Amino acid sequence: MAKRTVDPGDITADPRRLRGRGAVSNAAGRYERFLRVVVDDGWEHPTTPAGNDPADDDALPPVKTEITVDATRTIITRNKSPDISFDRSINPYRGCEHGCIYCFARPTHAYLGMSPGADFESRLFVKPNAAELLAKELSAPGYTPRTIAIGTNTDPYQPIERQMKIMRSVLEVLRDFRHPVGIVTKSALVTRDIDILAEMAAMGLARVALSVTTLDRKLARQMEPRASTPPKRLEAIRALSQAGIPTSVMFAPIIPALNDGEMESVLAAAKDAGARSAGYVLLRLPLEIKDLFREWLETNRPDAAKHVISLIRQMRGGKDYDAEWTQRQRGTGPYALMLAHRFRMATRRYGLHQHTELRTDLFQRPPKAGDQLRLF
Template sequence: MQPYRALGLGAPESLIDPARRRGRGALSRKSGRFEPHAREEADDGWGSLEDLSALETRVHLEKARSVVTKNDSPDIAFDRSVNPYRGCEHGCAYCYARPSHAFVGYSPGLDFETEIFVKDGAAQALEREISAPGYVAKTLALGSNTDPYQPLEKRHRVTRGLLEVLARANHPVGIVTKSALVTRDLDILAPMAKKGLAKVAISVTTLDGDLARRMEPRAPQPRLRLEAIEKLAAAGVPVSVLVAPIIPAINDAEIETILTRARACGASEAGYVLLRLPLELREIFSEWLCEHFPDRARHVLSLIRQTREGKLYDPSFETRMTGEGPYAWMIGRRFERAAEKLGFGQGARLRCDLFSPPRRAAEQLALF
């Protein structure tokens, strides 16, 4: 009770019963910021929640009219991306994408990991967009918001369909994931990489299996991610390791160890992101801290504030990924020194000159 009150979170009675949310990351299902009424489940003392079953994942098919999202952020290395899914079953309590679920009327908490939208027809929509007159190919990012290889991909194969379109068009693609399922598509990625058209980034937040289970309950264990790095590198696919996010006093001590193991497995590039807590994520993450690390919750949040000018989050360009202040500076120097010592490079740029637009359905075939 004490950590919740100290952090201004209210009583823990408002959280979903642990038996119902077993294997999930968030603890609550509070309404998003756009809802006219705030709703949350709570036991009224009459046993009204006793018969409710464990939370299951529900799939919503979303007809995709367009899938390419543009951005002009100076903090990321791409200006366009495709996200095959809305929401993510991995259940990472710290996921910066959680607040996006409020746009579809769902809670950024438990709904984000149990109400998943599958973009039906995404491959066809992508083919239409990259075949449009005047389209100029640049590296397309898969997985910039939610993981393109989350568990549902095994059945729905939306990401694979997108890769098939990109491979046929010789379109460059960069993938970000924390799933070993990416190796399933080596038959596509390896030939693309040989042409300089594909690269993959694997997120490794910890090498501690128990901590990973708490932080990312339905994501593959760290050893499987390291094995994925090894398989990708052996197949000739450029692979980088992302230590993201770095959470003060939780996984920051592992920076050098993660980089060392990933480099030994064949990773050639490395990057990091300091924990980001936009909008509803501030409360979701704070609840998670009180549940799993009640003895250091206040200390963790204090360190985060030291990197965000006294706030839990600062969305300013140039600093939102790395933070500011002495602690953030120390994290950055440790990472840079370890990466340099281990021989991580900048990585090759993907080629865009091989792009061949898909022939549109109504377009007449060439005679010669």
Template sequence: MSQPARQTVSSSAPSPIGGERRRGRGAVSNATGRFEPLVRTEEDDGWDALADLPPFKTEVAHEAARTAITRNQSPDIAFDRSINPYRGCEHGCVYCFARPTHAYLGLSPGLDFETKLTAKPNVAELLRRELSAPSYKPRTIALGTNTDPYQPIEKDYRLTRKILEVLEETRHPVGIVTKSALVLRDLDILSRMAAQGLAKVAISVTTLDPVLARQMEPRATTPAKRLETIAKLKEAGVPVAVLTAPVIPSLNDHEIDRLLESAAAAGAIEAGYVLLRLPDEIKHLVQEWLLEHHPGKMRRILSLIRETRGGKLYDAGWGKRQTGEGVVAWTIGRRFEMASRRLGLDRRHLKLRTDLFTPPERKGRAEASEQLSLF
């Protein structure tokens, strides 16, 4: 009779999780978060109990958020405020730079990040309150900067749509980054806002190879569907860019020209890229992933990444983390620039308006106005 698998304290590297248990997931392992006092690993007790464990399922917890808008002062990021209605992301992109944030929840940046999600049901209500503050000054709010606002659970929770409803009502500019065709569900709002110069969308297309895409981004929209999404956004009058992120040397960098050509043909009018970023936990996850899916290229890829990061796998310095440095990074950058220039994707068309912003009525002010109208 099978006995349950034990969880034991260990200081060793995390063991890969069986393929059937993580079917449709991106990460290979589920290492303990870095802030936890103990490191826990699964070990078979001899009864083959690990084979009996069920597959990882998506779980969604609710968070009573205290704020909606997150601020940043990073000089190499084009926005200073963003909204993230979800923590974690079911798309399962193995390279996602947001994975380490799950450690702040006591969870793993590995499989936990893509299976143990958090939704913020009160995010639209908080947004309305923050936009009504007398001191608030409008600038473009970014959606999709940490996790995808149109990941699969958005179909049920509709938090991104509720945010857009508030932004449309207040005529506040918004920029969206997503890999999902679900953005087309909100084309009614986005097209109306775009007509006023208040909305733009960037579609992330990492590769045109459906097999590689499924390996890297197992639950995201297929590359062909993303190109179709660009076309439909363009047709509806929504300015759309293509974001190639991340570019991984020796894995997808050879696709730059063809990818940009396909995006331009679909209707993209602007393009950007980000070189692969490997902060602490991510470097281990990506190495495990390469060992499983591309073992013959692993040493080459890691060597090239080190060449772009001053001999390390990552350099978090501002001005370097997005594009890297050195000959390899320079070559990728010039190739991207030349292709973008040739296709007309290097011009900045997507500056949004802030002069139309109309703050929502503050609750106390609205009640006072209602009372005064009686006299």
């Protein structure tokens, strides 16, 4: 059993430091030898007269985002999962400042010796040479083009992208190679790159999906504290669609008794904004996420916490999570079947089934400096 120790410097020692973040704790990852337990011994929060907030004048500053350069040597990640539609992806960032409490990428921070909790959304790793690495990999003699998915792990348009512009540089490479790309994001920042995406879409090389989890701004701010507001995401769908870019909506994740009642209204709003197709994914709670999400529920939705967890387990064979292929995305049991039926009916009603296939036959390796010498 892991030893327990108290870390007085832990970023959650003062809960007020986590305002604006999704996670409400920062427990050590599953590979760590020690488990951090935050306690208040009374010295940092002295007793004050009734009605006064303790230690207000000495409260620690909010947690700031830290950035580290990721020294990766490759940029395309490959998978053989039979229940997803792509076999390769790019992730310009590790960690995500959006802070979505349910994010299934959170456990990956444990591999870095960090917490899937607050660390995941405040200690980010960036890949500034992503475009250079991508051009090198696409130029390999044996490379065969297939759609590259971006945004399947962490969001490529999270706030840091405004300064880093890594995603834009990646799109420029994909455009030059005439390579197909599918993007998933929660950020209206994607509209910044409409010029590139529209050019690619005109050739059948690009499509974008906006994840709209709820139309309730308060719930969105609690679940996804630094992602674009729901109205901004709908505006992004409209702007992309008007630019001729095939755009879809992802109602993901579906959380029973929390946002599942909004399914039809979200799909209707997305259709009105110009979405052509839709998809959904049931909430997934692997590894540390099950504890982080339960903790978040008890803090933000204490009245609904037990009911939400009960419904989740009903769709997961009595467990918090079932990682079986195909089942992990949709769940099983009566409640899961009801959600699937509602989704089918709604997409049929709103005509959200215009899936766009991307082209691979236009792929070309752009000439490098000096290539023209081969003509002589």
